[in-house]
Amino acid sequence: MRPRLMVENAAYRLEGPLLFLHRSVEVGYNEAVEVVGSDGGARLGRVAAVDLDTLSIELLESSSGLGLAETRVRFVGEPLRFGLGPGLLGRILDGVGRPLDGGPPLAVERRLRIDGLPLNPVARATPRDFIETGISAIDLMNSLVRGQKLPLFSGPGLPHDRLAVAIARHARLRGAGAGEDFAIVFAGIGVAHDTADFFRRSLEQSGALSRSVLFLNLAGDASAQRLLTPRFALTAAEYLAFSCGKHVLVIMTDMTNYCEALREVAGAKGEVPGRKGFPGYMYSDLASLYERAGCLRGAPGTLTQLPILTMPLDDIGHPVPDLSGYITEGQIVLSRALDRSGIEPPIDVLPSLSRLMKGGIGEGYTDADHPALSSQLYAAYARAVQARLLASVVGEDGLAETDRRYLEFGARFERELIHQGESRTLEASMAVGWALLRRLPAGELTRLSDAQIAVHLGAAR
Amino acid sequence: MSHACIEWISGPVLRARASGPFALREALHVGPDRLLGEVVSLHDDLLVAQVYEDTTGLRPGDAVVGGGLPLSIRLGPGLLGGIFDGLLRPLQGIDSAFVAAGMGNAAKSRHDFRPMVRVGQLLEPGSEFGRVAGAREHRCLVPPGRSGQVLRIAAAGEYAEDEVLCVLRDAVGREHELAIGEVWPVRLPRPAAQRLPSDTPLVTGQRVIDALFPVALGGKAAIPGGFGTGKTVLLEALVKACAADVIVYLGCGERGNEMAGAVEEIAELVDARSGRPMSERTVIVANTSNMPVAAREASIYCAVTIAEYFRDQGLHVALMADSTSRWAEALREVSGRLGELPGEGGYPAYLGSRLAEFYERAARVRTLGGDLGSVTLIGSVSPQSGDFSEPVTSHTTRYVRSFWALDVTRARARFYPAIAPLGSYSQDAEKVASWWSGVFAEALGAVAAGDADWQALRRRFLTLLAEQTRLERMARIVGKDALQPQQRLTLLCAEVINEAFLRQSAYSPKDAYCGPQRQARMMRLLGRFMDRAEAALARGASPEAVAALPVLRPLQRMGDEVGENQVDALVALEAALEEDFATLGKEVGDAA
The missing domain is CATH 2.40.30.20 (Elongation Factor Tu (Ef-tu); domain 3)
Structure with a gap:
C-alpha cells in the first residue's frame, strides 16, 4: 500500500454525489478516498473517473454541508476495505461498519475488499445441507439449504420481519453436525428504527445476539450509504464463513430500499435511466450482492442469504423483485389475501420456489418420499386454486364433485399446513401433508406411486 | 505490437x-x-x-x-471436459476460491500426435494432417484460409498444443505453420463448404420437444420464460440427455450455485449411448452474474466459436446458452458506458442484428474437409416480468425456428417441463416428419398408416390441447357441468395427454430421458385411448365413466413407471386399456 496522501484546495465542482478535483497525485480508478469538509465530518468516497488533469469522486455518504474551499481529500491508494477480526460477534455497527454500541473499535486481523471477488464456480460446492426452518411452507414445500440465497418477497405491512426472526431462531441442521458453529449477520438497509429494534430485541431474547452482528443503516441515514451497508455486512459474513468456518445466515432488509438508493444515486450522477427509472446495470449490481452466498469445496463455513424485499404495490413484476428473482435461487412470496384471512405465516406457495430444494431433499437427505409428497401437494393445491376461481364465477353448486373435493382440500391446506402456531419438525409437516392428501380420491394422486399411496394413505382407504 | x-x-x-x-x-x-x-x-x-x-x-x-x-481464442482437443470463464480461461486448477482480475491463460495441454501426411503432399483447408489420441480421436485439420504443400511434418510423439508440427508452403510462396490447436477470432464465423438443409431432429429425450416441437440438427431454438419457470432445469436436462456428439454449455450471467451443480452432475454422469463419461463430450463456459459484465458480452461468441470448431471435425454439436437476455443486458450496459444512443428498452439499436448474427451461426454444413457436421443453437430468454413483448424476446422470435414458451401457471403447479403447447411452435416439424415415420415403423412394426402416423398424432394432440384452453375458458363462465359430454371428454383426454405425455420429471431416474421409440409407443397408446373413449361415448358411456376406468391411473403415470426398454409393460398397459373399454362397452350395452 502506498502512503496516504492528503490533497487540499483541489476541488472545483460539486454536483450531487460527485466531487471534481484537479489532479495532483497518482490515483487509480475505483480507489477509496475520505473527504473531510469544513464541518470536520469524514465521508467515504471512491474515484469514479480519472484523466490526465482531473478526477471525479463519487461520495458514498451524504454530500450536504460540503463546500469547495477547505475540503480535504485523503487518498487511500486501494479500493475500499473493511478491517475485520475476532470479537466481531455481538457487535452493533452502523451502515459502514463503525461501532454504534459504544464499544471499542473493531479488532483488525484481515482487511477485505467490500466489493468481494466473484467465487470461482469450480471452487463452489453444491449446496445440499437441508436447513430445517420450522416453517412447513418452507421445509416441506420450498426447502432451504445451506449456501442458498432465498429472498422473502413481501409487501408493506406484511409480517416478513416476524417470519425472518422465526427462521433465524429455529434454523438448524438435522442429524449430525446440527450443533455446529452458527452466526447471524443482520443488515438493516434504510429500515425504520422500530424494525431495527424489533430484530435486536428478538435476537437478544433468544440469546442469539452474542452470535450476531448487526449493521444498521436507518431510514434517517444518508441514502448513498445504503449502497455500502449490504457490502460491509456481506464482507463481515464472508470473513465469518470462509475465514472463521462458521455457518452464517445473512438477513438483509429491505432490498427495495437499496434499489431506491441505487436509483437515486444513478439519477444524481446523470445516468441514463432504465425501466421505472432504475439504472440498466441494476441486475449486475444486485448479482454482486446475492452471488456472495455459497459453500466452498473443502471449507467448513457456508454463507446463506435471506434477503427481504417489499414489492411496491405487491407487484411481482416490479423491477426489484423481478431482477432479484432472476438472480436468487427461488423466492418465498407472502400474500396479502392469506394475511387477511389470518393465515400465519401468509406464504403463498404457488409463486414460491426453492431452486436448490431438489439437491437437499429425498433419499439420504430428508425423506425418500419428500419430493413426491411436495410435488403432489403442489399439483393438488394448484387445482384447488383453479376450482376456487371457477366457483367464484359459477358458484360452488356448478362445480363437479371432484372440484368440490379440491375446494375443500385447498381451504384445509391453508388452514392446517400453511398456518402454524409454532415451529414444526419436517416429520410433523409431512404428517399434515399426508393427512390432507387422504381426503382426495386416489385416482387424482398421479404424482404418487402405488407404493407411496399404500404406505402413507392406505389406512384411510 | x-x-x-x-x-x-x-x-x-x-x-x-x-x-x-x-x-x-x-x-x-x-x-x-x-x-x-x-x-x-x-x-x-x-x-x-x-x-x-x-x-x-x-x-x-x-x-x-x-x-x-x-x-481470439485457442481451440483444440484440450477443450473437451474443461470449464472456462467467458474469455476461455480455465477455471480449473486455480488455487484461490475467488476469481481475480488478470487471471492467466491455460497451461498448454499436451497430446499424443500421429502424422497422417507426407512431405510434398498438397493440403487444402480442412484436410487432415494428423491425429491426436484420446477418448475420441481428434483430427488435426488445416485451418480455414491455409493451404499448400507440406514442407515439414513432425514425427509421432507427444507435443504441446501450440507446437509447430506441420509447415505448408502455398502457391505464392508463403509459409503456414500448423499446430494441434489453432487460434480463431471469436466474432468471425468459421467458414464451411456448404450449408445443407436438415431433415433429422436433434433428439433431446424430452417428449414435449421431440414429439411436438422438434428442433432439427443445425436448427435454432429459444426457451423464453419468466423466473422460476424452469429454463435452467430444462437446459440442463438437454445438456445431459440430448443426442449430440459435443455439447457446449454456456452459463451467461447466471447463478454460481447452479453452475457448480451442473459441473458436479456432468462430472458424475455417463453418456448412455457411448458408455463414456459425460464430461468428455462437454465444454462448459461459465460467466456467472457477478463476473465482469463485458466478458459476458464476449462469452457467447467464445461458446459458438468452440461449437463451430467441433462441427468442423464432422461432429454434431449443440450449444445451450443460458441466458441470452443476460448477454443482451451486457450489450446494453457496455453500450451505455460508451455513450451510445439507446433504442427500445434502453438496448442499443444493433441488438437485433447482433442476435441475428449469433443465431445465423447455427447450421448443418458440409465442412471444408468434406464431412457432415452441425451446430444447433438453443438459447434461453429471460424476459422482464415474463413479458414476451420485450425487445430481446421479440427479436429472438424473428430468428429462431423452434420456440418453446414456458408457462408460469404450469410451473406453479410444478408441472415440468412447463412448455406451453399453445404459445410454442416449431418450423422444423414438417422437415423431420419422414424421420419420425421411420421411428414409428421401427417401433410399432407394420401398423396401418394414417391414424398411427406421427404427423397425424401430433396434429391431433395439438388440436386437443388448443381445444382444452378454449373449453376451460368456457367452463369458467357456464360451469363444467354445463358442458356437453363430448366437451367434457375432450377435457379429460387433454388432461390425460398432459399428465401422461407432456409431464416429464428431469429428476426421475426412469423418465429423465425418453427415447424416440418409447415416445412413439406412448403416442400410439394415447391415440388408441382417445379412439376408444370417443367410441365409448358414441355408444352412450359418460365421460365420468371413462374417467373412472382403472386403467386411467397407470396410463397417466406411464412416464414415471415404465422405463426406457420396458416394451412389455406398455403392451400390457394397452391390453388393460382394451379390456377396460370392452367392459365399459358391455355395461353400457346392458344398461341400454
Missing part, C-alpha cells in the same frame, strides 16, 4: 493515446496486470477500449498493448 497510454478511465471503459497503429476490435492487454480488453473506437491517435475485467486501480499513464489480432 503497438503501445498506447491511458488518459482517462471510468468503469470498464478507457481512452488511451496510441503511439502505433491499432485496429478496431483488436485485443488489448491493459495495465500492469495485463487485463484483457478490446478496441471499440478510434479517433486520430486516440482509442476507446472496453476492458473485460475489473479495472480497479488502473490510472492515467498505465500502458495499453495491442496484440495485432482481434479477440
